[in-house]
Amino acid sequence: MNSNGKAGAKPDCKVSLGAWSWDYASGEELRVGAGLAEPYDAAWCAVEYWEASGTILSMLLDHVSPDDEHNGRTLLCHAILCNNYAACKLLLSAGADSEYCIQTGNGQEYRPLHLAARFGYTSIVKLLIDHGCEPNIRTESDETALMLSAKGGFENCFKSLLLSGADLGLVNKQGQSALKLAELSGLISSVDFLLWDAFRSGSQLRSSNPHVFSALHVVAKQGNVGVLPNLLQQPSIDLNTQDKHGYSAAMVAVQTGHLEVFEILVRSGIDISLVGSQGETVLSLMKKSDFRESFERIMLNAALANLLKGENFHALHFAARRGSLEALSQLLKKGCVINALDEEGCTPLMLSAREGHAEACRLLLLAGADFNLSNSQGETALSLARKSTFSKAAESVLLDHMAIKFVLLGGQLFKHTRQGKGSPHFKEVRMLCTGLLTWGEARRRNVICKEAGVGSTKTFRRNHKKAGADKPGIFWVITNSGREVHFEASAASIAELWVRGINGLVKNSVVTHNVRRQPASFSS
Incomplete structure (x- = not known):
């Protein structure tokens, strides 16, 4: 009833029954005793002092707008503040604006979703997203709901947002990502578990900026082979994405020594010719790795199977250095240039000679390898064979071939x-x-x-x-x-x-x- 005693009209009296108040200038919420809060009308009281069936609020909404404002907030904001899921649901069903912009006197701007995430109200967060809230909408400081839940250490809320399409690639005005904020709040171990759980289940995690977060790079760094196949099946995954250092996932796998991950990536078609911000490549990182031979063997097998993408891996050179006759034969049949120079100016023949692989030298010479070529140090295949500490057989093969060429001429x-x-x-x-x-x-x-x-x-x-x-x-x-x-x-x-x-x-x-x-x- 209104002040005139008539039923059915909009209530026009306000009472101070609430237990919540807030500062309009700063937006700060204050928990106060009953009767001490800001005075507000019956609809607001019905939200805070909720009647289980929701009948009272439902009747009041016949006379007031669900977007009725008080000190820059709406009924929906108050329902969130009271952690009243049922009231939120009723208000949203009645047409409440789920993305109403809350503005404070000192210039803060945020949405109902941010409010729910800041308090860690997981069920309300999910409800708002189900009603069309954009999960990546930002506050005036460029913070998302995911960042706010990370700052507050709310694991379940973080997970709900993550699986609802929250973007892990965004940063706030301080350059902090949601994962960084989770680390600062002590939530990172739980978040790591959430990430791996998402990877295992095949859930797609959103990241608009691989320099901030790339699922493929995380898996490559950790070496978790079990989740990689699921990840690679996702259409959003770009094999050749480079992180803030210019590293591809394959480069990360080489740097961390994860052979199985590297093999899967290479066989999936990753480009091994990509260059990092400091000029690093897959090959240059391999040379520093304790597992160089194993990594190069993987690449050689991929080259033989026509799966290798990128121009800077000299498969014939690697086969020659290893003395692999079968691989050499196959690569020569594929048309590999027999006298091509690698980054050190060496031909495959020079590498076989240096490693003392006599039969590999013989095969290369018969296929037309030029023994007269020299590298950047002025070394020839013969001089390298003479320096070899492995075997002198390669020197003999080279001398025989050179001598035969000589007398035939x-x-x-x-x-x-x-x-x-x-x-x-x-x-x-x-x-x-x-x-x-x-x-x-x-x-x-x-x-x-x-x-x-x-x-x-x-x-x-x-x-x-x-x-x-x-x-x-x-x-x-x-x-x-x-x-x-x-x-x-x-x-x-x-x-x-x-x-x-x-x-x-x-x-x-x-x-x-x-x-x-x-x-x-x-x-x-």
Whole structure:
């Protein structure tokens, strides 16, 4: 009834029955004794002194607006302050503005959702969101409801907001995220559990800024393989997202040594050529890792399966460094550039030689690897093989190959005549891959070699009366018919190359005693 005693009209008297009051200037709520609060009308009393069925408030709402204001607040704000879920529900059903902007005298602005989150009223928070409240709406200080629940240490409220689409990528005016505020309030251990629970259940956590929060980076850092498949199935997940340091999830996995996570990411198609803010890459981080070999093995397997994305992993180089013949063969069939240089200017052949992998060197050489190339330090495959502490077999393979190439190309040599009795003269000499040594067109100048050696034979020394029968550059060849032929190179090292090359071709060629001799218009 109103002051005139008539029923049905809007109540016009206000009483001080409430136990709550608040300061309009600051927005601060004060708990006071009954009768000491700000005077307000019957509808406000019906909210605070709630009748279980809600009939009284429902009848009063026939005469007052659910958005009736008092000191900058509405009935809904008062219902939240009183933690009256039923009243909130009734008011929202009656059309109360769920996003009414509460403004204080000193310039603060916040919404009913912020008020509920600040007190940790989880059920009311969920109710407001179900009625269309935007979970990421901000206060004047850019704080969200999630941040306010984190500051207050309200775990259940935080979880409800998180699963309702609250954005973990936002920060307030102080640059603090919800997770940072949870850490400051001592809630972080509970929040971590909430995050992992969400990951395991496949719940999608929202983050508009991966520099602040990225679920993929969190999982990569923790190395939790169990939740990764669920996470990767979410359409919102970008494999190549980079954090504030420019790190991709793969880079984080390498830095923290989580091999299984890295393998899943690589096989899922992550780009390994991404660059961090300080120039870091997956490869540069691998080189610092205690698990470098294992990480590179994962990448090599991915490259062989055509799953690797990114241009800066030299799969052929890694296979060569490991001496993996099967991988080398497969990669060469795929068209990998055999003489490509890595970031240190090394070819695959150089790396195999340095590691002492003789068979890998042999395979690469047969496939066309250039042994003449040098790296940024001026080192060749041969010089690296000579420095190797693993094995000298690679040096031998390289020397054999170089020598064979050398004699197939041919060059000028002094040829001694009549087994040392005659005067030597220049000849263009070369070896054919059939084992035939030629220095002219006549039949006697095309001989099938049986063996070669450095120095001179006893017969040559006996016939060669002059001093110099044992010159450093002299070497001999024995033909299949037993004939001795002596040549002289300009230096002992050249003579050694000739001998090594001739013997290598003799060993590798299939020569029969009935080979028909031909005039020397041969091709090498």
